[in-house]
Amino acid sequence: MSELVLTDEERARAGERLVALLDRYERDLPGAQVLPEPDRDRLAALLADSVPDKGIGVDGLFDRLEDTILPNSATVAHSRFLAYVLGPPNGVAAYAEAVAATINQNCNFWQLSPAASVVERSVLEWLASVVGFPATAKGILTGGGSLATLQAMATALDDRVPGFRETGLQRSAPPLVVYTSVEAHRSVDKAAAILGIGLDHVRHIATDEHHRMDVTALTAAIDADRAAGLRPWCVVATCGTVATGSVDPLDAIADVCVEQDLWLHVDGAYGGLFLLCEEMREPMGGAARGDSISLDPHKLLFAPLEAGCLLVRDGAKLRAAYAFDSSYLTVAEDPLLTDYMDYGPQLSRNFKALKVWSALQAFGVDAFRSATRRTLELARRLGRGIEAIDGLTLLAPVTLTAVCFVVDGASQDEQTELLETLAAENTALLGPVLIDGRHGVRACVTNHRTTARDVDLILARLREIAIDRGSLSSGGGEFQDVDGA
Ligand SMILES: Cc1ncc(COP(=O)(O)O)c(C=O)c1O
The missing domain is CATH 3.90.1150.10 (Aspartate Aminotransferase, domain 1)
Known part of the structure; x- marks a missing residue:
């Protein structure tokens, strides 16, 4: 018998301790300190007590969780935790996460994770319907909005730069330019830096008095870059800016992108899921005209971290950017089942969709x-x-x-x-x-x-x-x- 499994008694004890912990955590929330003062001695002791050669067992572990980890953690689920853009987890999150860890599906190709493949697809198809994307859309769950934007911009490179997969940006051609607003999230700059576009080719377009991208300034910047011999390539508009929640004029920006033949990515990490509310559909009109959109179920669907999402309107473009043949991964195509390794940079992937899907099932x-x-x-x-x-x-x-x-x-x-x-x-x-x-x-x-x-x-x-x-x-x-x- 492996030493790394629990005996029947230990399993029962772990279950008891876990149930008691979750129950106490929930009951204590109203009185909990939203941002506890870290107990530096206890935290330093985590470093000083080296990892033990002989384990401390189930009770020892739960004691540690309760005396050191929990009291030194921000109470994200507190009702007055209103910092940044971070949703508290929904009520079934912990249970779905436990099941996902138990079955440990590798969501790379479908034979290793058949149910997971369909669950992810079902979540993505529902999210695409919330955005108003057509049936051609495909997507992938990501580690968050920043990664979704990075993956979208990589897709835009593959789609808009001839020969990008073979030669990358390593040949002489006019430099590409990406346009976003001064209010955009820094993940746009980060993606441009990582992808080799360079921060000096990110144009931060001025905003109007409501902190929305100024479309006249956008057009002027594109024209100026073309006149200077550069290659305008992509616009990242924001549906809910991180500071004020302003929504860029997505329809007008989409018109510019069509006219100028630019990829439009909509950063909906913060605001995109407000499309769930009927009254937000009009102010957010145009979100569905993006070539791609990022959403963050770990914000407004209150999924526990991490759960981001990238949707690409023409799903074939997403696959074209990420699918590679490999002799050691031979999978039979199946119309029901999807190989998510072909839709993003990761091979091994966890079952993020389960926590999102479980909450949608349980609560509706x-x-x-x-x-x-x-x-x-x-x-x-x-x-x-x-x-x-x-x-x-x-x-x-x-x-x-x-x-x-x-x-x-x-x-x-x-x-x-x-x-x-x-x-x-x-x-x-x-x-x-x-x-x-x-x-x-x-x-x-x-x-x-x-x-x-x-x-x-x-x-x-x-x-x-x-x-x-x-x-x-x-x-x-x-x-x-x-x-x-
Ligand atoms: C507008 C916007 N874009 C991107 C992000 C980054 O999302 P994540 O933290 O999931 O990477 C955020 C985070 O708050 C955001 O508000």
Whole structure:
């Protein structure tokens, strides 16, 4: 018998401990510290105690998880975790992940993972229908939105640069140029750097007063590059920018891409899945005109990390970019089953689709529609509340769920201090933002657990802070903690 399996008793004990841990975690969430102060001694001990030659067993392991790992982890599932764009996992996530680890399917070619292949396809086909892509679309689940954009841009190279697979960019030809906005996520720059385009060939197009790409400026930049002998190649538009949630004018950008024969990738990592809400379909119109789109089920479908997605409207182009023959991997084609190794750079791949599919099965799509709609409503409530507080100013309109504001007259350090105070007193974890050169605070309600009560509690505290600051303004107005100490 292998030493690496559990006995019947150990399995029962591991099950008991796991169930108890998950149950306690859920019950303790409301009172949990959203961002616990790390216990440096305990964490340092993780390094000092070397990996043991003799194992500590199931109980020893669970003790360690409970005394060291859990207390030193951010409480992402807390209802007032509103920093960055990070959704708390949905309720069946842990169970689906446990099953995926148990069956450990390799989602490379279908013989090794027949059910997984169909589950991934079913998730991708559903996501394509949410976006409004045609039946020709194909896709792949990725490690996140950044990887989806990288993989999309690699597909665009393969499609638009003749001979790209054979000779890459290693021959003399005018340099390629990619266009995105000044508000785009840095994953676009990163992809351009990794793919050999070079940051000096990424044009960061100016935005309008609502932080959306300025299409006139885009056209002018393309014309200028053509006149200079460069090769305009790809536009990355954003459906939900990371700072303010603004949505680029996707239809107008798609028109430019058609006219100019450029690949259009839509970065929908943050905003794309708001297409689940009927009312967002019009403002996000044009998303389906992209040649490709990235989505992040680990944000708005509240799948546990990692679950990103790339969809390509003409799926044959995705396959053309990634399928390679190899003598040691011979698989019979089957119309039902897909070899996902032919749709992305990875060979060995885990079963990401199971956690996404399981939640859709268990809760149904309507539950996700109402969760995303609720986050939009709560963000608007927070935005309205902030507008109503003297001494606070919204930095941008609330388009999706990002609410960006400043404390009037506060320096960057003071805004940072505000974030620290709110986290330390457990009011909320918010994040920093820089908009039009102004440093401020950003709450992103990408959280299915957040309630109106949470929003009101945050507003009440911000009102207190603004009042205190107003009365102290002549003295410099330092932020006080919750006890007024
Ligand atoms: C607009 C946008 N694009 C890309 C990303 C990167 O996504 P990921 O963290 O899944 O790689 C984010 C992350 O917040 C984002 O907001």
